Amino acid sequence: MGFHRGGWFSYIRYDDQSEKPGINKELISRVWEYARPYWFQVASLLITILAISGISLISPLLYRDLIDNAIPNRDFGRLNWLALGMIAIPLLNGLIGVWQRRLNSSIGEGVIYDLRRNLYSHLQRMSLRFFTGTRTGELMSRLNNDVIGAQRAISNTLVTIISNVVTLVATLIIMITLEWRLTLLGLAILPLFFFPARRVGKILRDLRRRSLEHNAEMNASMNETLNVSGALLVKLFGREDQELNRFGNNAKEVRDIGIRSAVVGHWFFMLLSVVSAVGSAVVFWIGGHLVLRGEFTIGTIVAFGTYLSQMYGPLMALTNAQVQFAESMVSFERVFEVLDVPVEIKETEDPITIPIIDGLVKFDRVSFGYHAAEGEKIGLDEIARLSWRGNTEAFLKRGEDKPADGLTDDDRPGSLRFALDVVSFTINPGELVALVGPSGAGKTTVTYLLPRLYDPSSGSILIDGRNIKGYSLKTLANTIGMVTQETYLFYDTIRANLLYA
Known part of the structure; x- marks a missing residue:
């Protein structure tokens, strides 16, 4: 670990990759402590996730019944009911989704409110020594950018992980009942989804930390030079160009990191899409042979193909969520780093609260x-x-x-x-x-x-x-x-x- 400018927060720059904290049980447990007071909302959210996932699994079975029974048998009554079912399913899912979104927002905003309030309260208890050695802009970055980054982990990534895990498990159960051999074939490519995720997650996580650090530097620079005293010094000594260069260098780093993150993320998504397409093509090719040999109905292969896309979709979402979760945990780490700074000026266990009378x-x-x-x-x-x-x-x-x-x-x-x-x-x-x-x-x-x-x-x-x-x-x-x-x-x-x- 080396020395960096920037006051007290300079001590938490990582020069050695091995020194960077990973996502561990302690960090997850600490995040959960903030979510624990919202256990009722979390339980309700899980119920809505189960409901939406279960209802979504009905649609492919309606398609199979339509192709294998209603159309060949010219059953208009059955056709009407199936059509109504196809309308009712997304409508019901949408209504439940509105309630799910409200619960999700309530949990996410509540956790972040508590986290931001605790962080501000902790900073108010710090000694004057802390503030003389810390740039205000870096504190603002922790209170704003990092807390908002942590909010994404609670509001978006967490729901994505839970809902897609439930959908994936339920879809696999139905696929196995339809045709276990094709299901095993579809599962054979699963390792290709997860192997790249570890590498990409590490890259994006490191980029996220660097981006937050450069954003903190920009905030500090703006806070120092755009207040009355700082602006006066800059103008008196004609240092506008130097300050612009200093600000621009950090802005350039943030820009370059953003571009690299976008490119890495797109390559990763493209790789997942190709793997998904290959898996679907192989399953449809073998399933088509089974249909031609009379071992499979057309409706069943259509339903199976729909379930296959429902399986690969959550897999891609989970793989992306793993990367996003690792990225968002950086924000929690940076917030907890501040909360872990010990309070230097402490009261005794039973302090005196009576007014000072004489003043000796x-x-x-x-x-x-x-x-x-x-x-x-x-x-x-x-x-x-x-x-x-x-x-x-x-x-x-x-x-x-x-x-x-x-x-x-x-x-x-x-x-x-x-x-x-x-x-x-x-x-x-x-x-x-x-x-x-x-x-x-x-x-x-x-x-x-x-x-x-x-x-x-x-x-x-x-x-x-x-x-x-x-x-x-x-x-x-x-x-x-x-x-x-x-x-x-x-x-x-x-x-x-x-x-x-």
């Missing part, structure tokens, strides 16, 4: 650094497969004078540059205190530590004689007021911004 503030030998020492796990470093060893760019201010190895003491693994180093003081209730010092002396850092935007590396901070880690975060937020150095306004009315606190 004491810093007792407090030290703090904006980056972690070697061995201290923060953020994405907690996740297996991930590493940020040596990547201190987001947290360190590098010195100008470097020894022969090119590293200063601050750059060496395990070193920790303190913004505050063993600081102690006491502020009595009602006392007005001013912190004076040059830029970078740690004045703002002190104000960040008090409401626990960060936790000190060592030492303790007390309010009214209690360690602030014992208070609930809500109590600290309601008690401690702060006016930031840079005013930030939400896209709302002035009144709403003034009343926000």
